Each structure stands twice: as C-alpha cells, then as structure tokens.
Amino acid sequence: MQMNYAQPRSLDGSALLTSTLEFESLAFKLDAIKEQNATRTSIGERDARIAEELTSYMEILNLERWMMNMMIVLHVAEKHQRHSDGFRNPRIELQTVNTQCFRDDLMENAGFQWIFDKFWVSCDEIYGPHFLTDNVEDSEVQDAAAILANIVKVRSEVAPFDPIFLDKAACAVVIDRHPDLIALLRTGKDNGDYTSVEKHGAILRSKAKDNLVDLLTGLRPLLSAFIESANPFNPWTPLPSVKCDPAIHAHIESLDIPAVRIDNPGMPIHGLGRFSNDEKLRNRVDGIFQKGAKTFLVNASGTGKTRLSFEGLCRHWGFYFTLAPDSDDLGANDLGPGILQMHRNYKYGLPAPDSPKFWPALKKNIETIDQRLSQVLLGRLLLFHMFSEIVELLGITEEHKRLWLLFQLRPKLKEQSGLEIDVVDDLQDAIYDLTSIEVGDLIAITFSKLRRIHGANFHLFYVLDQAQVVSDPVKALQREGRQYPILQEIIRAFGAKSRSHESSFVAVGTDIPRDGFVNAPFAGEVRWSSDTGAFDDEGEHRRYVSRFLTPAYAASPSGQMFLKRMWKWARGRHRTTDAILKSLLRDGFVTHHRLLDDYIEITTTYRPADYSDDNEPFRYPNLDAIRVGKLPDITFLNAPLLKSTIQQVLFHYLTGKQQAPLLPADLTALVSHGIACFVDGNMSQIAFNEPLFVIRIAQTFLHAPPERDLYGYPKCRNTPWLESGFAVLTHHRQNVTSRSLAGFLTFYLSRAIQGRSVLSEIFSFHEKEVPEWADQTAKLVTPSLKAYDESSPLLTTATAFSEVELWVDGSDGRGTTPFLLTHGSNPDLLFTLQLAEGKFVRIILRSVVTDTDVKDVLLKEVLGQLEHDYLLSDKGEFFGTAQHKESYCVLRVVASFPARTLMEPISSPLDGSAPVACLNHDAFQPFPGKATPTTRKRRGDLLCSDSEPSAKIPRLDSNSAASSFVELPV
Structure with a gap:
C-alpha cells in the first residue's frame, strides 16, 4: 500500500x-x-x-x-x-x-x-513489553531475552547485574523498553563478546536498587503475618476513663467496630463489604465501578462517597489514593505529599506559547509530574505484587480484595519488637533514589508479573479520593492555550503505564469542574455521577441506628422515641448519623436523649426541647465524646445569587412547614460548600433540606457575619444577612417575582410586628390620612381573630379562591396561620393585626417588583386593585360581619422593590376607601430599637446570640424556626 x-x-x-x-x-x-x-x-x-x-x-x-x-x-x-x-x-x-x-x-x-x-x-x-511477551511470539525478542538471561546467570559473579534479570520475562521487558539491546546482543553473538551488553545501564544493579530489594525482603514476612491475621484493626472499646455498665461494654465489644485510633471508632469501615448483600447498594456500587470508564463521583461532603469507594474496592482489585487525609486518617500518605513535592518543582506562570522558553518550561513541568507519579505508582505496584505472591500460595479469594483494601487504608506493619512501621513512607524513601529509567523499567516488569499471577482478566481500579484538591486548572499545565488540572495529568499518567483495557478510574470529590476535562485526551471515557444515596427512608435509617443500640433499649419507649428523634434531626447525609453514633459510643451510652441534645446544641447553638427523658441521669455535656466535624461555612460566600437562593429557601421553611422545592443544577456551588446535596444520580437536582445544616446556616444568616481583613480576621460587626437581606434577596432580578417578594415580607413583617414596633415605623401612611391607631403596637392573630401560636407556621398558600375560604373558615387546619399568600389574585398577602387597644386591622398587601417609583397613576391603579369590597364582595367573612363592623378596620398596603412607593404626590388616596400605606424602606436598615427580650423558659434559646446588637426588627424565635426545619416532610 x-x-x-x-x-x-x-x-x-x-x-x-x-x-x-x-x-x-x-x-x-x-x-x-x-x-x-x-x-x-x-x-x-x-x-x-x-x-x-x-x-x-x-x-x-x-x-x-x-x-x-x-x-x-x-x-x-x-x-x-x-x-x-x-x-x-x-x-x-x-x-x-x-x-x-x-x-x-x-x-x-x-x-x-x-x-x-x-x-x-x-x-x-x-504496546509495551507485555504486548510482545504475553501476546505475540516475537522470535527475535524472545531469543534476545533468553540470551540476556543466560548472560546474567553466567556472569553474575563478575558483573554487577540486577538479579531481577535472571527471569527471562523480565529480560523481554527490558529489551522492549530498550530496543538498542537487540543490536548489542546481535553484535555480541556475531563477535562472541558481550562486553557492551554487560555495561548497559538498564541491566546493572545500583545501590538504590539494592536498598529497595533489601527493604522488600524485610517486609515480606511482616506482610505475611498481616495476611494471616486477616484484620489490621483491633476492636474499638471506650476509653478506661468512661464508666459504663459492664453489659453496655460487652455490647460495644460485640459490635466489632474497628479502632482507627484509640479514641476513634472506625464507622467508615465498619461492616466493610456488606453492600454486596444488599441489591440496591450493590447496584449503586456497580454503577460507579465500570470497567473501561473514568467515573467522576461528585457530591457534598459526608454523603457516603468514600464508603462507596471502599465497597467497590472490596469487589475489585485496585489502588486507593487520597489527596487529602480526613478526620479518620485512612489511606497512605504518598500521592498527597507527592503533589506537594511537585508543586515545589513547578515553574508557575509559563511564558507565552510563542516564546522560545515556553516549551522547555512546559516540558519540565510535565516531566516533574511523570517522575513523581511514577514513583508513587511503583510503590503501590511493588506492595501489590508482594501481596499477590503471598495470597497466590494460599489460593486467591474475593476476601483477599477486601484485605488488600484494609492494608492500603492503614499501611502499617508490626515488627517483632512491637513497633509499627509505615510501609508506604519507607518505600517512597527508597524509590526516591532510583533513576527515572529504573522506575519505568520496574513498573513495566511488575505489571508483567502481576499479569502472570492474576491471569487474562487482570484489571485495576484507581480510586482518587478528595480529588477536588487537584481539580482546578493550574498555570503550570496548558494544552491548546488552556490551563488544565493536575487531576487530568494523574489519570493520563497512571493510565499510560498499563494496557488501556486493564485500568479504570473513580475520581471522588466535592467539586470537580466539568470544563476541566472537556478537552482531556480521555474525554470520551468520562462519566459523571452523584449517585451516593442518602438516609431518606425512615425505615432504613431506623434499622441502621438500631444496629448499634442494645436490643433492650431499642425496644423500650425511650429507645423508640430516640430512634424517632434521630430520624427527625439526623436524616440526610450519612456522616451526620455516624457522628452522633460515634459520640454515643465514646460516651458509653450513658445517656441517649441528653447527648443528642448536647450534640445538636454544640453543632447549631440551638437546644432542642422536643423530648425529655426523666429516667436519664443528669450530667454535663461530655465534650470529649462529642466531636463535630467541619461544618458548612458561608461567611465567605460572596456570590449574591447563592445568598439569595439560601435566603429564599430559609424563608420557605420559616414561614410554613413544607418542603422547599429542589434547586437547579447550576447552583452546584452550594454542594461544593457542603450546604446542599445532589439527590439524584445525574447531578441535576439539589436539595437543601437537612435539619442540622439548615439550622446551622440559618444561624449564620441571623447572626451578623463579621467583615474580615485581608488575612481573614474579623474586622467589625456587620448587618445580619436576613436583617439586611432585602437587597441581597433581590440582587438577581430574574429570580424575583411579586410572590417571592411577598414571601420575604411574611418573614420580615412577623419579626417587626412581634418585636413590638409601632405600626408607623413599619408602614408609611399618607400624611392626610394617618389613622389614629398608627402609633400603636400590634400582634398577629389568625383569620378567626384568635391568638397566634408562635410555634406554628406563619404562612398558608392558596392557589384557588376555595382555598382562601378554607383559610378564612379555619377549615382543614389552615386557619391557624396568620398570613395567607394568594395566587392569581390582586392582593398577594392577607393578614390580621390586633391593636394594643383591642381592635383589629385587616391588611391586604400588594407586592410590586419594579425599577421605577410607584406613584401617581400607577399607585392609584394598584390601590384600585386592593378595594376590599371588589375583592371579596360575596365572600365577606374575612372583613367581618355586621356585628363586628365597629371592632375592625381595613388597611391597604403597597410594598414595592427595589424602587419605592411615594404616597405624597397624590392629593388623596381614593375618596371613600380604606386607609392606605406603603412599606417603610428605611425600616430595613437595623438600628437600636425596642426589641423585646424573650425569656428562655417560655420560648427557648434564640438562634442569634444575646450579645448581638439589638435591632428594631427582632430576632427569630428558635421554637418556630427549628420546629419548621425539623418537622418538614422528606
């Protein structure tokens, strides 16, 4: 051709x-x-x-x-x-x-x-040596390998050969990697002199190689003892200082929870491998571990990504790498420190692509990555090969995959003296002294040996945990003029060391930008998933928690209530439930409900009051037992759209006991910050609905996040985001409607009114028609004029007029909320106030989203739409019957944003109609006022600290807020 x-x-x-x-x-x-x-x-x-x-x-x-x-x-x-x-x-x-x-x-x-x-x-x-030696009968290479092996065998006493080349297969590997050896062997055969072959650096031993061989020789009996023990972790038991009942102590021992550390029960690896017995969980693992794919598993912290990775490696041979250690300190410290070492050798800020210095700089950066990643991979391969050789003699089983994972999670071997050595650290120290050629040759040879042990179906999964650490594009790496992340180079480098059909990847992280892999060489093999699951089924959650409780307590009334409260407070991501169970274990199960209350209070500063077990002994919080991990921090969250979204969800919860709608996929930053989670497998649906996280974020919003200096230290107090949130809420105009603005006003008005502010400070009245009651305080009441229970929801929504009637009548339990948010009619909000003198004011409010001031003709048009006789002429119950005419009046309110409503330009509101007012924009700016303190005894702790400066708009009551959060349907 x-x-x-x-x-x-x-x-x-x-x-x-x-x-x-x-x-x-x-x-x-x-x-x-x-x-x-x-x-x-x-x-x-x-x-x-x-x-x-x-x-x-x-x-x-x-x-x-x-x-x-x-x-x-x-x-x-x-x-x-x-x-x-x-x-x-x-x-x-x-x-x-x-x-x-x-x-x-x-x-x-x-x-x-x-x-x-x-x-x-x-x-x-x-193509590699494995291609020639394993699949193809290449007579020239095989003949050359046999000659080379014989030379090493005969001349080993006079020449410093590496003993690894006594193996013909190893010789074939090195010949394939160094094809000039074929010519040297051919010449030596013709001349009868192999001196040039004997001097070839690829087959000579070195001090670094000898040190590595000596280290591996010493590790083999220790690794054999580890394999025979079948479990590197001792069972966890409470510290001696924890005084608990002997029966409880025996129960904890029977759980057989691995001890990651003496004070840390290993919940992430407890019952490792049990997912294989559950069809739903097994299918989830199989969906992530797909051969030939590069799967990116992305979801919020604590959603179970790492556990899914562990379960996958219990079923498949592979390597577990973590880029950053977590609180459980599981995994070897080779790839993470290796990345840091690469950073020290990088040349940042590459010259322009057309500069003659660009290519040498880029070359150095990629060679630095290749060299360090090859060293890390060689260390794992050598350990895996030694492990495989040992278990081959025993007969390889599926259980050995789990044991190999456990060894990677805690790569420490115990010497006869009882001291533990970190195997991976020692290996990396020895490998560091090898040349890059030696490292490459050993990788190829070790892969060839592993194929002979594991057979034709040999396949490795590379799991890269905490991958978000290396997912941002870096200036040190560029392709086609675009920067790309180190993670892309890690996957490419590891994948290039083995056959294409022999390796797959699972990258696990909280934030892995998709655009960093669009132009990757392996872009066609990339799969994205968020299928982590969650504790979103009460029965499943109850069974999981019950596994750790004593059977007698789980069956008792207190135990049944505890299981119910655990679901109520800890549902959602797995880490929340495990953190509470860890606290109970450390505490020796001395108390259950009280410790749960302590945990919630430490986590959110809110003390729940939904249950009290008088049979539990009183004790101060065991702070040694309760350890709260990293919680979402939004004080640095400056994106207005994200703040606005969080606020709208909080208003949704605070105004009524109903689940907030799912958020769109373009708000993935909420997942990255740990505030929300993906609830589907395709990274398309986001939920912000976990009680502890919602309350924690609400606390941050209700507090005044301090302004910080350049070094991150608090500089001064700032206005709480919910207090000054009117502008933030409506920063992105495409998300603001009259209905969403009315929802915000529900929250705002409830705080202003219940804070005992006079009505003239909340509303601005027309100067010619200021009602005589404008300087009175008021309180919210239900549409049936009954007192409002502050622990109840604030808001009922109506999508049809028939639902308005139900709210007015109090039917179907709807009339217990003071506010009604209408849909499709002229008023947006209906509510009733009881003045200090005892009379009632029915308020109909219209919210207007506009950039121009509402005045003159537009104001008259809006007010005309709020004529109560026109609105409810045949359904007048909301405005009272004839016998109540003297005890109430009607107030029409216009609330506009961001522009203001101007009352003064019109000479008179509307002759013969009810008084009118507009929202006082100045009241949104917090200033010292009359906020009435609320006793802890009656209403519980405030989510805002008492040390916060008071504002004319009072702080949120914790009972109404927290109950709204935790009572939501899942």
Whole structure:
C-alpha cells in the first residue's frame, strides 16, 4: 500500500493538507485499513490509543489534530500489514523505516523533538513489553531475552547485574523498553563478546536498587503475618476513663467496630463489604465501578462517597489514593505529599506559547509530574505484587480484595519488637533514589508479573479520593492555550503505564469542574455521577441506628422515641448519623436523649426541647465524646445569587412547614460548600433540606457575619444577612417575582410586628390620612381573630379562591396561620393585626417588583386593585360581619422593590376607601430599637446570640424556626 503524504513547509494546518479531497482520500484509506484489520480488534484498539496519545501532545503545538491522527494511524497500520509474523511495537518499527514525513520540517519546531520522544514512550507504555511477551511470539525478542538471561546467570559473579534479570520475562521487558539491546546482543553473538551488553545501564544493579530489594525482603514476612491475621484493626472499646455498665461494654465489644485510633471508632469501615448483600447498594456500587470508564463521583461532603469507594474496592482489585487525609486518617500518605513535592518543582506562570522558553518550561513541568507519579505508582505496584505472591500460595479469594483494601487504608506493619512501621513512607524513601529509567523499567516488569499471577482478566481500579484538591486548572499545565488540572495529568499518567483495557478510574470529590476535562485526551471515557444515596427512608435509617443500640433499649419507649428523634434531626447525609453514633459510643451510652441534645446544641447553638427523658441521669455535656466535624461555612460566600437562593429557601421553611422545592443544577456551588446535596444520580437536582445544616446556616444568616481583613480576621460587626437581606434577596432580578417578594415580607413583617414596633415605623401612611391607631403596637392573630401560636407556621398558600375560604373558615387546619399568600389574585398577602387597644386591622398587601417609583397613576391603579369590597364582595367573612363592623378596620398596603412607593404626590388616596400605606424602606436598615427580650423558659434559646446588637426588627424565635426545619416532610 503506497502512502502519499503532503510534504509540509510550515506548521500551518492548510499546508499540511492541500485540499479537502486529500483529507477525504486519507479518511477513505483509514476506513479500508480498519476493515482489513477487523479480525484483529486488539491491534485496532492499540492503534487508536497511539493516535490518542499523539493527539494529546500535538494539541500542545496547536497542530491540526485530525492531520496528525491520520498520519500516525495510517503509517503504523501500513507497517503492521507488512508483517506476516505478528505485530510489533511501533517504536521498533518506526525507528527502522523512513519517517521523513514526520522529521523534515516538523523537527524544526522548538517543541516537536521532545513531543516525538514522548510519543516513543507512549508506544512503549501502550504496546509495551507485555504486548510482545504475553501476546505475540516475537522470535527475535524472545531469543534476545533468553540470551540476556543466560548472560546474567553466567556472569553474575563478575558483573554487577540486577538479579531481577535472571527471569527471562523480565529480560523481554527490558529489551522492549530498550530496543538498542537487540543490536548489542546481535553484535555480541556475531563477535562472541558481550562486553557492551554487560555495561548497559538498564541491566546493572545500583545501590538504590539494592536498598529497595533489601527493604522488600524485610517486609515480606511482616506482610505475611498481616495476611494471616486477616484484620489490621483491633476492636474499638471506650476509653478506661468512661464508666459504663459492664453489659453496655460487652455490647460495644460485640459490635466489632474497628479502632482507627484509640479514641476513634472506625464507622467508615465498619461492616466493610456488606453492600454486596444488599441489591440496591450493590447496584449503586456497580454503577460507579465500570470497567473501561473514568467515573467522576461528585457530591457534598459526608454523603457516603468514600464508603462507596471502599465497597467497590472490596469487589475489585485496585489502588486507593487520597489527596487529602480526613478526620479518620485512612489511606497512605504518598500521592498527597507527592503533589506537594511537585508543586515545589513547578515553574508557575509559563511564558507565552510563542516564546522560545515556553516549551522547555512546559516540558519540565510535565516531566516533574511523570517522575513523581511514577514513583508513587511503583510503590503501590511493588506492595501489590508482594501481596499477590503471598495470597497466590494460599489460593486467591474475593476476601483477599477486601484485605488488600484494609492494608492500603492503614499501611502499617508490626515488627517483632512491637513497633509499627509505615510501609508506604519507607518505600517512597527508597524509590526516591532510583533513576527515572529504573522506575519505568520496574513498573513495566511488575505489571508483567502481576499479569502472570492474576491471569487474562487482570484489571485495576484507581480510586482518587478528595480529588477536588487537584481539580482546578493550574498555570503550570496548558494544552491548546488552556490551563488544565493536575487531576487530568494523574489519570493520563497512571493510565499510560498499563494496557488501556486493564485500568479504570473513580475520581471522588466535592467539586470537580466539568470544563476541566472537556478537552482531556480521555474525554470520551468520562462519566459523571452523584449517585451516593442518602438516609431518606425512615425505615432504613431506623434499622441502621438500631444496629448499634442494645436490643433492650431499642425496644423500650425511650429507645423508640430516640430512634424517632434521630430520624427527625439526623436524616440526610450519612456522616451526620455516624457522628452522633460515634459520640454515643465514646460516651458509653450513658445517656441517649441528653447527648443528642448536647450534640445538636454544640453543632447549631440551638437546644432542642422536643423530648425529655426523666429516667436519664443528669450530667454535663461530655465534650470529649462529642466531636463535630467541619461544618458548612458561608461567611465567605460572596456570590449574591447563592445568598439569595439560601435566603429564599430559609424563608420557605420559616414561614410554613413544607418542603422547599429542589434547586437547579447550576447552583452546584452550594454542594461544593457542603450546604446542599445532589439527590439524584445525574447531578441535576439539589436539595437543601437537612435539619442540622439548615439550622446551622440559618444561624449564620441571623447572626451578623463579621467583615474580615485581608488575612481573614474579623474586622467589625456587620448587618445580619436576613436583617439586611432585602437587597441581597433581590440582587438577581430574574429570580424575583411579586410572590417571592411577598414571601420575604411574611418573614420580615412577623419579626417587626412581634418585636413590638409601632405600626408607623413599619408602614408609611399618607400624611392626610394617618389613622389614629398608627402609633400603636400590634400582634398577629389568625383569620378567626384568635391568638397566634408562635410555634406554628406563619404562612398558608392558596392557589384557588376555595382555598382562601378554607383559610378564612379555619377549615382543614389552615386557619391557624396568620398570613395567607394568594395566587392569581390582586392582593398577594392577607393578614390580621390586633391593636394594643383591642381592635383589629385587616391588611391586604400588594407586592410590586419594579425599577421605577410607584406613584401617581400607577399607585392609584394598584390601590384600585386592593378595594376590599371588589375583592371579596360575596365572600365577606374575612372583613367581618355586621356585628363586628365597629371592632375592625381595613388597611391597604403597597410594598414595592427595589424602587419605592411615594404616597405624597397624590392629593388623596381614593375618596371613600380604606386607609392606605406603603412599606417603610428605611425600616430595613437595623438600628437600636425596642426589641423585646424573650425569656428562655417560655420560648427557648434564640438562634442569634444575646450579645448581638439589638435591632428594631427582632430576632427569630428558635421554637418556630427549628420546629419548621425539623418537622418538614422528606
């Protein structure tokens, strides 16, 4: 087959191919080659991988990607067809043929020589020694490997050979990686002198290699003892200082909870592997661990991502890497510190791409990454190979996958002296002294040995936990003029060391931007998932918690109430439930309800009062037992849209006991900050509905987040976000409607009125018609004129007039709320006040979202829509019957935003109609006022601290707020 390449005179894409017809011709030839090789599918896969690897490097040069793909695939495929005895590594083949189409003018580019060299490395890594030795009977390589192994065996006493090359398979690997050895062996065979072979650096031992071999030799008996023990973790028991009943102590021991540390029960690994026994959980794990894919599992912190990773590695061979240790300190410290070490060697702020210094700087950065990642991978491979050799003698079982995971989670082996050594740290210290060539050779050789042990179905899953740490684009890495994240380079580098069908990846994190992987070389293999599940089923949650309680207590009335309260307060993400259970275990189950109350109070500063068990002993909070992890912090959250969204959800909860709607997928920052969670598997639905998190965030909003200086220290007190939230709420106008504005006013007016502010401070009246009662205080009442229970919801919504009637009549329990939010009618909000003198004021309010002041004609039009006789002429119950005419009056209110309502330009509101008023905008600015203190005994703790400056708009009562949060339907 004759190839006809265009001879390029420059790197411009139009010069590489002179016409579209030539491109179509090349595409036709490629299709023909694919059809001819249809029976050789494995070869086709490798050719595609070669093209993909070359593409990733060509992109750096901004070459025409399809051109370089076509050239290399066609060229390699053509040369493959010339062989009747099998296919060879393209590196060996292409080095022996005329490749002027690549080398002529392309070599004149400053960066191409390095990229061409990188391509040879890719050929080695993809086709590699395993391709030649495992799949192809290449007589030349096999003969050379046999000769080399014999030389090492015979001459080992006089030459410093690495003893690893006594193995013929290892020799085949090193020959494939160093093809010049074939020529040296051929010359030596012809001349009878192998001196040049004996001096080749690839087969010589070094002090660094000897130290590594000595270390591994010493570790083998320790690892064998670990495997025989079958469990590296001792059972956890409470500290001796915790005084608990002997029966309780025996119960805790029977739970067999691993002790991550002496004071930390290992809840994340308790019952590891049990997901295989649950069809729902097993399917979730299988959906994440898919062979051949690169899955990105993204959700908020504490949603169970890490546990799913553990369960997947109980069923599949693989490596668990964590980029940042968590509070349980599980996992080896190799990849995380390795990333930090790479940062120290980076050249940040690369020169411009057209600068002659750009390519050397980029080359150094990528070589730094490759070198460090290769060292990390070699350490895991050597340990895994030793582990595999030991369990092979015992007979490999599925349980050994779980045991290999446990070893990775705590890679410490105990010496005879009783001291523990960190195996991974010691290995990395030894590997650090190896050359990059030695590291690469050992990786290839170790992979070859692992394939012989695990057989044809050998496959590795690489789990990268806390991947958000390396998910942001960095200046040190660029492709096609765009920065890309280190995570992309980690996946590429690890994947390139093994066959394409032998490795899969699961990247786990709270925030992995999609756009960082759109142009990745492996973009077509990427899958995104948020399928972590949650404690969203009461029965499932009850069964999980019951597992840790004593059977007698779980069956008792107090135990049943405790299970109900745990669901009420801890539902949602898994870590919340586990954190409370950990606290109970550390406390020795001395108290249940009281410790739950303590935990909630420490977490949110709110003391629940929904249950009290008089049989539990009184005790001060056991602060040693209660440990609260990192909680969402929104004091640095400056995005107005996110603040506005959080506020609207809080208003939704505070004004009525109903579940807030799911949030759209474009608010993923709420998930990244740990405020909300994805509740579906496709990262499209976000929920902000977990009681402890909602109350915690509400506390932050109700407090005044301090302004901070450049160093992050508080500088001064600021206005609470809910107190001054009117502007923040409506910052993004596309989200604001009259209905959402009325919802905010429900919350605002309830606080202003219940704070004993006089009505003239809340509303602005027309100067000619100021009611005589305007300077009185008032309180909210229900539509039936009964006192409002402040622990009840504030708001009822109506979507039809019939629902308004139900609210007015008090039917179906609707009439217990003081506010009614209407839908589709002229007034937006209806409520009633009882004045200090005892009379009642019925208020009908219209909210207007506008950028222009409401005045003159527009104001009269709005007021005309609020004529109560017109509104409810045939349903006059809301405005009272004849016998109550003297005890009430009607007030029409216009509330506009962001523009104001101006009453004065009109000479008279509307003759003969009810008084009118507008919302006093100045009242939204907090200032010292008459906020009435509320006793703890009657209404509970305030979510805002008593040390906060008082404001004319009083603080939220915790009973009404907290009960709204925790009583919501799931």
